[in-house]
Amino acid sequence: MGKGRAPCCAKVGLNRGSWTPEEDMRLIAYIQKYGHANWRALPKQAAGLLRCGKSCRLRWINYLRPDLKRGNFTVEEEETLIKLHNMLGNKWSKIAACLPGRTDNEIKNVWNTHLKKRVAASAGEQKKGGAKGKKKTTCVDVPAPAPSPSPSSSTTTTTTTTTNCSSGESGEQSNTSNELEFELDKIEIPMLDLGFDLDMLLDTVTNTHCPVISSAPTSTCSSASPPCVVDDDTLLDLPEIDIVPELWSIMDGEGACAETAQAPWSNAAPCHGNGTEASAATADDEDGKEWWLEDLEKELGLWGPIDDYQHQQQPDPQGRVDPLSASVDDPVSCYFQAGPAGAATSAVQGPEASAVITDIPVGP
DNA sequence: AAGCTCAGCAACCGCCGAGCA
């Protein structure tokens, strides 16, 4: 199957590399309005979004999705990840299904950068002077077969994780669902603040559908969940992105979404990494609904007073200028130049204040 | 202060399975 498949996109004329805030906003705006039933058609329909569908999908799933957690992994999450990896191997999507708000890419990165070493160290300690010359790149990274339950009796530290340094992928792939259930049954996973138990995990792993996610106020638009169903009326079964209505006014130019969409999940702001800025944001936001946009703006470096933002747009020592600054003809760029926070605030105060933005073409 | 190294992360690449005509 799938042989002779054409590239997902013609690589000519499409942007590559890092996403610009403008592209992010276009993607968000489009998905908010039309959903993402067809990733490949999305860039064509979202005028001005010169990205291949795959790229859009990845960007959405890994970065723009509103139900993403941001910030460092908690200790519980790390331990959960370690144990799940021990059971599942490099099945990042399945692991991600059990870590709400975390993406497979993020998990993969965390594993490769942090946990792999930690587990390696733990395994080294456990072996107590055993073979010390482990090859960093091959050991640990190899998916470990489901270990014997005995080491898992300890519940707290990562030393319970066994590391299989055999080469190849012999182990993990052999796990059947039944075997997995068997193993899962015996392993206590510290999902203390994740709010779900082993049964739920079991369901997650066997069904590739995480009840934790689905039970959350957000929809199940994680990378491991079924695709959102798009209906022309309801558009999609994904959480309404809580872009401030003013932004929609700005984007649409016609105030199509001017009425505040009280998203059901809006009160359940995802866990921000360090809570401090989140709490500050929500404190400033009386409705508690603008956290996500604020967070996104912060992530995009767009957050802050206009002066600050404009200051950011100064050429760096290498003389590089943010592309947004260079494309002042683009109304979207103008919007970002002015700073979305300021623009949004202005929009609240008066539509004419944000009149610089007339339209972001997000429709087909 | 400058250069170098390394860790972290976002994005890309290629393959696979499912679904459909």
Next chain:
DNA sequence: ATGCTCGGCGGTTGCTGAGCT
């Protein structure tokens, strides 16, 4: 039954910033 399209997954790459010399 076959071939194609599409979404999804896992591995890898490359950029960037922080830390070190």
